[in-house]
Amino acid sequence: MRADPKGGGWYHRAVVYLLFLILLMPLAGTLLYSLATSWSATLLPSGLTLKWYVALWSEPRFLAAFGQSLLVCVGALLLSVVLILPLLFVVHYHFPRLDALMNVLILLPFAVPPVVSSVGLLQLYGSGPMAMVGTPWILIGCYFTIALPFMYRAITNNLQAINLRDLMDAAQLLGASTWQAALLVVLPNLRKGLMVALLLSFSFLFGEFVFANLLVGTRYETLQVYLNNMRNSSGHFNSALVISYFAFVLILTWVANRLNKDKT
Amino acid sequence: MSYVSVRNLQKSYAGSPVFSQIDCQIERGEFITLLGPSGCGKSTLLRCIAGLTPVDSGQILLDGIDIVPQSPQKRGIGMVFQSYALFPNMTVEQNVAFGLRMQKVRGDESQARVREALQLVELNDFAARYPHQLSGGQCQRVALARSLVTRPRLLLLDEPLSALDARIRKHLREQIRAIQRELGLTTIFVTHDQEEALTLSDRIFLMNQGRIVQSGDAETLYTAPVDLFAAGFIGNYNLLDADSASRLLQRPVTGRLAIRPESITLGLHGELDAQVRSHSLLGNVIRYRVQVREVELVVDVLNRSPADLHADGQRVSVSIDPSALREVA
Numbered sequence: 001m002r003a004d005p006k007g008g009g010w011y012h013r014a015v016v017y018l019l020f021l022i023l024l025m026p027l028a029g030t031l032l033y034s035l036a037t038s039w040s041a042t043l044l045p046s047g048l049t050l051k052w053y054v055a056l057w058s059e060p061r062f063l064a065a066f067g068q069s070l071l072v073c074v075g076a077l078l079l080s081v082v083l084i085l086p087l088l089f090v091v092h093y094h095f096p097r098l099d100a101l102m103n104v105l106i107l108l109p110f111a112v113p114p115v116v117s118s119v120g121l122l123q124l125y126g127s128g129p130m131a132m133v134g135t136p137w138i139l140i141g142c143y144f145t146i147a148l149p150f151m152y153r154a155i156t157n158n159l160q161a162i163n164l165r166d167l168m169d170a171a172q173l174l175g176a177s178t179w180q181a182a183l184l185v186v187l188p189n190l191r192k193g194l195m196v197a198l199l200l201s202f203s204f205l206f207g208e209f210v211f212a213n214l215l216v217g218t219r220y221e222t223l224q225v226y227l228n229n230m231r232n233s234s235g236h237f238n239s240a241l242v243i244s245y246f247a248f249v250l251i252l253t254w255v256a257n258r259l260n261k262d263k264t
Numbered sequence: 265m266s267y268v269s270v271r272n273l274q275k276s277y278a279g280s281p282v283f284s285q286i287d288c289q290i291e292r293g294e295f296i297t298l299l300g301p302s303g304c305g306k307s308t309l310l311r312c313i314a315g316l317t318p319v320d321s322g323q324i325l326l327d328g329i330d331i332v333p334q335s336p337q338k339r340g341i342g343m344v345f346q347s348y349a350l351f352p353n354m355t356v357e358q359n360v361a362f363g364l365r366m367q368k369v370r371g372d373e374s375q376a377r378v379r380e381a382l383q384l385v386e387l388n389d390f391a392a393r394y395p396h397q398l399s400g401g402q403c404q405r406v407a408l409a410r411s412l413v414t415r416p417r418l419l420l421l422d423e424p425l426s427a428l429d430a431r432i433r434k435h436l437r438e439q440i441r442a443i444q445r446e447l448g449l450t451t452i453f454v455t456h457d458q459e460e461a462l463t464l465s466d467r468i469f470l471m472n473q474g475r476i477v478q479s480g481d482a483e484t485l486y487t488a489p490v491d492l493f494a495a496g497f498i499g500n501y502n503l504l505d506a507d508s509a510s511r512l513l514q515r516p517v518t519g520r521l522a523i524r525p526e527s528i529t530l531g532l533h534g535e536l537d538a539q540v541r542s543h544s545l546l547g548n549v550i551r552y553r554v555q556v557r558e559v560e561l562v563v564d565v566l567n568r569s570p571a572d573l574h575a576d577g578q579r580v581s582v583s584i585d586p587s588a589l590r591e592v593a
Contacts, residue, residue: 169316174414
């Protein structure tokens with residue numbers, strides 16, 4: 001669909017690079033700031049140093065928050081894999097009509113603003129037999145609902161692409177039990193969708209702030225809550241934190257992509 | 265007693281019957297085709313025999329034993345699907361070996377049998393490939409090998425050729441028939457394509473609206489359709505209502521009349537005056553639409569020489585072989 005390959009190509013490329021530059025600028029600024037000794041009255045920083053990173057990565061409170069974020073996210077994702085995979089399987093294999101209902105249900109966590117649902121959750125789980133507010137458990141449960149739509153949609157697309165019913169039927173006629181068919185034939189073919197869903201949910205959850213702050217706050221500090229609590233400390237230190245966080249998600253995405261590519 | 269015997273089989277979805285009172289007998293080693301338009305219940309019948317769809321009532325006897333209560337895993341039935349249903353995460357070899365793996369067949373024996381099955385479909389060189397690296401025809405041959413390797417007691421083919429292009433379809437259908445003959449495998453083939461049914465089958469069960477309308481060999485079905493549906497579905501019969509038929513034959517006819525297009529001869533010195541309305545060249549056959557006594561007839565003429573070609577509007581004459589006339593209900 002290129003009308004003028006020569007002139008158009010140059011123009012399109014310029015737009016893309018410009019967009020890329022605009023998106024990259026704040027990140028580059030943050031990176032530079034995190035590496036600067038001091039940067040206040042001059043156009044460029046007065047010197048470069050890694051001391052902010054050293055300070056950050058030797059700060060026990062940061063390491064704890066990082067670990068806790070990781071734990072909550074991984075916990076929530078494990079829970080969603082364990083619950084959603086069988087659910088998807090049942091919906092698509094046995095009750096395809098329920099898919100329409102599920103599509104409405106999975107949007108609910110997004111329909112209610114986080115602040116509103118936080119208040120509801122605080123009411124529900126603040127006291128009584130299921131008092132969980134202030135513990136990581138409520139975050140894991142809450143994050144599960146956020147991951148649900150990502151997981152459900154991505155894996156549904158994958159399921160529709162593999163012709164689930166025929167694969168299951170073929171496996172069963174060849175002597176596989178339902179479990180064997182699901183584990184040996186269906187699951188390996190969902191790897192791609194599952195990977196995409198997990199990555200998407202992970203990067204979203206790893207950066208989640210509202211629920212973490214309102215439901216748990218400093219009692220089980222996650223990375224974003226820690227960042228918020230540090231807002232009055234050195235900007236260089238905070239920049240190092242943001243860049244570290246960003247680099248972590250980037251590396252994770254890259255590794256996951258590599259793993260995904262090699263195996264087909 | 266027959267090898268496969270279906271007795272009074274009944275199936276309905278949400279209150280409306282898919283088929284009812286299906287009765288049929290299949291002998292050992294026979295190649296049977298279930299032929300019918302889409303929605304006639306033929307695929308559902310096949311899935312019921314495989315055990316993939318539960319039946320409401322009735323019996324399916326395989327070698328004298330009712331298999332209705334058995335799970336699909338226990339029935340020893342192989343099946344090939346229209347969508348191939350190859351496992352995308354496994355190589356050709358692993359796909360074919362899957363059934364043996366489930367039966368816990370020893371490694372070396374399994375390997376030998378996989379090789380033998382791939383040999384049968386001429387795909388030995390493709391053992392290490394993945395399904396996405398194969399063409400549609402190759403995929404279906406792998407699927408065939410996969411269902412044969414477990415030595416099924418009955419082979420079911422659910423429109424296995426429908427997703428393939430014409431040339432491959434023809435080749436594969438001959439290959440399927442040759443393998444079936446070689447192994448003496450009792451086979452049920454489902455299709456909506458009359459040509460496939462006529463060329464492949466020992467016997468054809470013609471189905472419509474959940475009933476077996478007619479069964480018999482290709483010859484019988486083609487030359488002696490039992491009713492209007494059978495005549496309309498197989499061949500390109502001229503179907504005339506009583507009025508037109510009476511006018512054409514100049515004698516009273518009560519029912520509907522079916523005349524095969526190739527049983528009418530077209531020439532210059534025949535019995536009935538006619539005029540060519542239009543013609544189309546189908547290759548070895550020329551299909552004419554001619555007007556005879558205000559009745560339009562389709563006439564197929566073998567395209568042997570330029571003398572067989574008649575221009576539109578030309579006056580010709582036709583002769584109708586009286587023994588080829590069939591009155592149908």
